Amino acid sequence: MSKFDIQAITKRLAPTMNKIQKSKLTSGITGGMMSALPVTLFGSFAALFLNFPIPAWKTFISSNGIASVVNTGILFSTNFLAIVFLLTIACSYAKQYKEDATIPVLLSVVCFFIVTPISVNKINNANVTSIPVEWLGAKGIFSAIIISVVATRLYIYFKQKGWTIKMPSSVPPVVSTSFSGLVPGFIVIILFLFVSGIFGATSYKTMHAFIYSFVQTPLQGVGGNIISIILLWTFAQILWFFGIHGTLVIYSVVLPIFTAMDAAQLAAYSAGQPLPNITGRAFVSTYTMSASAIGFALLMLLFAKSKQYKTLGKLSTVPALFGISEPLVFGTPLVLNFRFAIPFIFMNAISLTIAYVLTVIGLVPRVAGMQPVSGMPIIFSGLMEGSWKISVLQVLLVLLQMVVWYPFFKKADNEAYETEQKNSVSEKTVTV
Structure with a gap:
C-alpha cells in the first residue's frame, strides 16, 4: 500500500472517528464520568x-x-455511583449546549427518583418510606445515564424552542432565569411521571428493572466477552496506527458499560463477596499499559546499538512504565510505521488473551475493579487490583512483550546502526 493510499484512508477515517468522539452526547457522558x-x-x-x-x-x-x-x-461512593453519575453527566451534557446546569441537574435527580421504586413499612406504628439502595449503585448506572441525558436534552429543547415564561427586563436575572425554566421543567417532570406509571403497569414494575434487564445486562455481556474486547482493542490499535487516538474513540463507546461492570466488581470486593466479572476497564488497563509496548521501550534502553533507538529508549522507558505511551508512539514513530505494525497492533490482543485465560483457570485472581489511576506504574497497579499475582503477571507480560517485539526491534536497530556508521564514515571523508 502506497503512502498516498494510507494518507487517503487516514483522511477518510479521521472525520468519522472525531465525530463519534466529540459529539455532544459522547462528550457529555464521558465528561460527566470523568468529573x-x-x-x-x-x-x-x-x-x-x-x-x-x-x-x-x-x-x-x-x-x-x-x-x-x-x-x-x-x-x-462505590454504592452510590448511579446518583453521582446522574449529577455529573447532567451537568456535563448541559454545558455541551452552553446552558446553565443547575436546573437540568435538579430535574435529573427528581426524574430519577420518580421512576425509582419505594416501599412503605410500618415501624413502631408509623409508616416509614424507604428507597431500595440496589438502584443507587452499579445496577442503576445505565438508568442514571439515560435519565440524565433525556431529562437534560428535553429541558434544553423546550427552552430553546421558547416554551418559557418571559419576565420584564426590570426583574432580577436570578428570578428571570428561574421562571424561564419553569415550563420546560414542568413538562419534563410530567413526562417522567407518565413513564413511571407506564412501567408500573408492566411486569417489570419500574424503569430501572426494565433498563437493567434489556440494556445493562446484555451490554455487560458484550463487555464481558473476551472476543469482543480483543476485537475492540485491536481496532483501537489500528486507529492508533493511522494516527487517531483509538483508546479515546473506543472508550467513548464502551466507558458506560465498563464503568457499570467495575462498579459491581468493586462493590462485591468491598463486601468480601465473589467478584462477578473478569473483564472491565480495570482489567484492560491493568494488562495493556502503554499499548503493551513497555517491552519495546526496555529493548531500546538495554540492547540498542544505534544512537537513535538508544536515545529513544532513554526518553520513553520511564513514561511507558507509568502508563504514558505518547513519547513511544510518536517518538519512534509507531504511527504509519509498517516495520512495527504487527506487534503494535496485535500485542494488546495477546496480553488480554493470556490474562483472561490465566484468570479463568484460576492461576490469577480477578481484578478488583479499582478505578485506574493515571500514572500508576505496573506492579503497583497490580497490587491495587487486589493481589501480588496480578503484579507478577504484569511483569511476565512485559517479558513476553520483549520477546515478541525483539525481531522487529533488532532489524530496525541494525538498519539504523548501519546508516549511522555510513554517515559517520561519510562525515570523516568530507572532513579529510
Whole structure:
C-alpha cells in the first residue's frame, strides 16, 4: 500500500472517528464520568484499605471500628455511583449546549427518583418510606445515564424552542432565569411521571428493572466477552496506527458499560463477596499499559546499538512504565510505521488473551475493579487490583512483550546502526 493510499484512508477515517468522539452526547457522558473521578477513586482506595490482604490488618480495623467507618464511605461512593453519575453527566451534557446546569441537574435527580421504586413499612406504628439502595449503585448506572441525558436534552429543547415564561427586563436575572425554566421543567417532570406509571403497569414494575434487564445486562455481556474486547482493542490499535487516538474513540463507546461492570466488581470486593466479572476497564488497563509496548521501550534502553533507538529508549522507558505511551508512539514513530505494525497492533490482543485465560483457570485472581489511576506504574497497579499475582503477571507480560517485539526491534536497530556508521564514515571523508 502506497503512502498516498494510507494518507487517503487516514483522511477518510479521521472525520468519522472525531465525530463519534466529540459529539455532544459522547462528550457529555464521558465528561460527566470523568468529573466523578474524586468519588470513584475514593471508593477504590477505601475498598483497598478495607480489604488489604493481610489478616492482622483486617482484624485490627474491625476491632477498632475503623471498618464500619470505611464501609460508610464505600456506601456513599462505590454504592452510590448511579446518583453521582446522574449529577455529573447532567451537568456535563448541559454545558455541551452552553446552558446553565443547575436546573437540568435538579430535574435529573427528581426524574430519577420518580421512576425509582419505594416501599412503605410500618415501624413502631408509623409508616416509614424507604428507597431500595440496589438502584443507587452499579445496577442503576445505565438508568442514571439515560435519565440524565433525556431529562437534560428535553429541558434544553423546550427552552430553546421558547416554551418559557418571559419576565420584564426590570426583574432580577436570578428570578428571570428561574421562571424561564419553569415550563420546560414542568413538562419534563410530567413526562417522567407518565413513564413511571407506564412501567408500573408492566411486569417489570419500574424503569430501572426494565433498563437493567434489556440494556445493562446484555451490554455487560458484550463487555464481558473476551472476543469482543480483543476485537475492540485491536481496532483501537489500528486507529492508533493511522494516527487517531483509538483508546479515546473506543472508550467513548464502551466507558458506560465498563464503568457499570467495575462498579459491581468493586462493590462485591468491598463486601468480601465473589467478584462477578473478569473483564472491565480495570482489567484492560491493568494488562495493556502503554499499548503493551513497555517491552519495546526496555529493548531500546538495554540492547540498542544505534544512537537513535538508544536515545529513544532513554526518553520513553520511564513514561511507558507509568502508563504514558505518547513519547513511544510518536517518538519512534509507531504511527504509519509498517516495520512495527504487527506487534503494535496485535500485542494488546495477546496480553488480554493470556490474562483472561490465566484468570479463568484460576492461576490469577480477578481484578478488583479499582478505578485506574493515571500514572500508576505496573506492579503497583497490580497490587491495587487486589493481589501480588496480578503484579507478577504484569511483569511476565512485559517479558513476553520483549520477546515478541525483539525481531522487529533488532532489524530496525541494525538498519539504523548501519546508516549511522555510513554517515559517520561519510562525515570523516568530507572532513579529510
